[in-house]
Amino acid sequence: MSNSTESTGAREPASVQSVDRAITILELLARGEMGVTEIAAELGVHKSTASRLVYTLQARQLVEQHGERGRFSIGIGMLRFAGAVAGQLDIVQIGNPVCEELAERLGETVNVAVLDSANAINVSQALGTSAVAAQNWIGQRTPSYATASGKALLAYTPPGELDELLAGELVSYTARTITDPQELGEVLKRVAEDGYATSFEELEPGLHAIAVPVFGAGQDVIAAISASGPAYRLSKKRIPEVVEELRQGARDLSDRMAYAGR
Amino acid sequence: MSNSTESTGAREPASVQSVDRAITILELLARGEMGVTEIAAELGVHKSTASRLVYTLQARQLVEQHGERGRFSIGIGMLRFAGAVAGQLDIVQIGNPVCEELAERLGETVNVAVLDSANAINVSQALGTSAVAAQNWIGQRTPSYATASGKALLAYTPPGELDELLAGELVSYTARTITDPQELGEVLKRVAEDGYATSFEELEPGLHAIAVPVFGAGQDVIAAISASGPAYRLSKKRIPEVVEELRQGARDLSDRMAYAGR
DNA sequence: ACAAGTTGTTCCGCGAAGCGCAACGGAGGG
DNA sequence: CCCTCCGTTGCGCTTCGCGGAACAACTTGT
CATH class of the missing domain: 3.30.450.40 (GAF domain)
Structure with a gap:
């Protein structure tokens, strides 16, 4: 679940932080609908940060917003990748x-x-x-x-x-x-x-x-x-x-x- | 394909750059295997940037590396999301x-x-x-x-x-x-x-x-x-x-x- | 066989990009 | 009708991620 930033320890070549967070958001949403505040709490970041990450994912159809200002869930755009991996x-x-x-x-x-x-x-x-x-x-x-x-x-x-x-x-x-x-x-x-x-x-x-x-x-x-x-x-x-x-x-x-x- | 940063124009609430790039990488890989250099060229960024983005995606199983130092393709981890969207x-x-x-x-x-x-x-x-x-x-x-x-x-x-x-x-x-x-x-x-x-x-x-x-x-x-x-x-x-x-x-x-x- | 061209990865310093803060505006619920 | 909680948006500071270059491991060409 909430794996925050591990500053010390093994020398992993360092991930890109925001991408990593975005993926975590996708994994969270894969389990069900969530709101921005909820996501932010789970990630351990500020609401605004979560909001912008979610917006980015939404702009690319990877997540969907249910109302105008409602909760979020995995989007249809994900199917595109699903088809690709299935094809390989x-x-x-x-x-x-x-x-x-x-x-x-x-x-x-x-x-x-x-x-x-x-x-x-x-x-x-x-x-x-x-x-x-x-x-x-x-x-x-x-x-x-x-x-x-x-x-x-x-x-x-x-x-x-x-x-x-x-x-x-x-x-x-x-x-x-x-x-x-x-x-x-x-x-x-x-x-x-x-x-x-x-x-x-x-x-x-x-x-x-x-x-x-x-x-x-x-x-x-x-x-x-x-x-x-x-x-x-x-x-x-x-x-x-x-x-x-x-x-x-x-x-x-x-x-x-x-x-x-x- | 290569839609770079559009500075002017409509006031879109601004996407998170690296996440946006990461998604583009996934879309590129959805069409077939690619190398880091190729990806970098397509994105219009430096090799090192592409390498780190790809590494991040790989760490989360969203992309796979074919050899030890080979080309990249969409990974099995993507199926997890596919299942989620299919479930919804x-x-x-x-x-x-x-x-x-x-x-x-x-x-x-x-x-x-x-x-x-x-x-x-x-x-x-x-x-x-x-x-x-x-x-x-x-x-x-x-x-x-x-x-x-x-x-x-x-x-x-x-x-x-x-x-x-x-x-x-x-x-x-x-x-x-x-x-x-x-x-x-x-x-x-x-x-x-x-x-x-x-x-x-x-x-x-x-x-x-x-x-x-x-x-x-x-x-x-x-x-x-x-x-x-x-x-x-x-x-x-x-x-x-x-x-x-x-x-x-x-x-x-x-x-x-x-x-x-x- | 070696060299010259790839490839992908790693280190480092600078600067922009993304973060947290706080204020905003709408939606429910009491 | 106020109060609370939600998601969104400017704004400034700092950090995080980018680009440059050097590196190491393969492949190619001669």
């Missing part, structure tokens, strides 16, 4: 229809995720049929060791890199989160053997997820597909069924990616 | 599956667009089956009077607002672009009667498009669905067939939006 990562576009189909077939929320250093990032999503308005996970950075997708991705990473990647990262989110490096290693080995990974309440209480890897042209893993839902519905019993469906989707996605040329 | 505009999420289905049925690229002042902005997209790697239109701001979607949206706007909206906007893109306000008025009236709009090479030579409006809860138009493709394939003859499919999709989308609660 073919998997985003190609993953969407696959997600849709799986979501309909399983009735659960389905995501495609890729690995970015220690985090798994969801790049595509399709909501399940359940009426419960599920959370939007797109773009979310989730700790790889605590999610099904993450573990599916990590399982095929060389152990050497792995230790480096997760050094000092193993924070506990629930009672079931794996925090012991050695235990994690064993679990990942098992994942590689079985060809699927699970996360049963390791990230959030009551949240279950099952994931399988998506292979690229060679033997490398380029993504993971996961199904997630409430614990009472996505039980252990359903693993074989769900894994089977996910595998089919993963194969489908692999093929489409190969066809697309990458 | 329900139509983005709901529109996607509708696009997919229509695209498969028609074999052409299908888009959902909304109106933003004088521009039509594509918010959802599904590519057609044709092997031709079509352009990514998501987030694109297109001149409403020259696109099928745009005209479908404008046709239900009160004439008063319309004149104000398009004052001095009617630029010509091709020989067929409508640049006469009176002619546009007549065309739009026709669109409202027929219930569909076309753009045959009015935006780009060789590009045809057909669109229908999407109605909200009342009689208001909240979006438009369009099919677009090369002139030789999406000919006038196909209008009845395509319009019929699009109408069905629009009704579907309307229903789903109503069901979703907005």
